[in-house]
Amino acid sequence: MKSPIIKVxxxxxxxxxxxxxxxxxxxxHPGEIxxxxxxxxxxxSTLLRHLVGLQPPLSGSISYWGRDITRMEEDELGRLLHRVGxxxxxxxxxxxMTVGENVALPLEEYGIGDREQRRILARMKLNLVGLGDQGRRYPEELSGGMKKRVGFARAIAADPEVVFFDEPSAGLDPVIGAGLDxxxxxxxxxxxxxxxxxxxELYSIRTVADRILMLDGGKIIFIGTLEEAESSDHPRVRQFFLRQPDRGIGNRE
Ligand SMILES: Nc1ncnc2c1ncn2[C@@H]1O[C@H](COP(=O)(O)OP(=O)(O)OP(=O)(O)O)[C@@H](O)[C@H]1O
Ligand SMILES: [Mg+2]
Structure with a gap:
């Protein structure tokens, strides 16, 4: 196995x-979900914000490609985070802003291309998420699922190597959520x-996860494959993965 991209x-x-x-x-690890x-x-979300350097930890380290982001100067961190969406x-x-302008934002932030090039790059990314013809519309004119896709397009705008998605399908119809998966x-x-x-969402986990990390009580209580999760002895892990639809812990509202 290749060496990890990120070590926490x-x-x-x-x-x-x-x-x-x-x-x-x-x-x-590289290439995993x-x-x-x-x-x-x-x-x-707190974990994600730490992983992308938006929040400094109380202690401990987070290394990308062997470099600890918690000890980096701001400009070095900024350069590294170009590789992250x-x-x-x-x-x-x-x-x-229009959908296209929203997607082009990271490009502008990183000084990639001129205005016209950014417009074209944003359109390419919108194409990848199935919204190639929506660039001139405004976010409020889009459905919840479409907005999430715009968020995806923006996250990948500057061709990152690692992407973080926080609750891509929360609050959406399961069919739309499955489309996002x-x-x-x-x-x-x-x-x-x-x-x-x-x-x-269990159906998302089943569709996309290579490995699963489960947090509970402020700690990692499980990390491994879905198969391992389903045969875990840990009561919280079992409760989560073997729950009946819409009844277990972790379901909100
Ligand atoms: N800016 C903040 N200041 C103080 N406490 C915060 C802040 N953001 C989050 N918290 C607290 O930290 C804890 C974890 O919040 P976090 O948003 O990381 O949870 P989460 O697992 O993402 O929840 P959800 O599933 O609802 O999105 C919560 O108790 C929350 O109230
Ligand atoms: Mg959250």
């Missing part, structure tokens, strides 16, 4: 005095991506 070692994370995550140690699961509020939980699209698999195939996907 003894990460402790929180807000002020409150510790949300601790003793977090795991690797992310690692799915992060756990109940609402357990720290999945992030699709936020809420979509985080700017309503005052296919987009995730297709993007990995086309762009040779490594992906970290936060979800608690």
């Amino acid at each position: 070692r003894d990460l402790k994370a929180g807000y002020g005095e409150t510790v949300i995550l601790e003793e977090i140690t795991f690797d992310i 690692l799915v992060v699961v756990g109940g609402s509020g357990c720290g999945k 992030l699709s936020f939980q809420g979509g985080a699209l700017f309503n005052s 296919q987009v995730i698999l297709e993007l990995r195939r086309l762009m040779d991506l490594t992906m970290v996907v936060v979800t608690h």
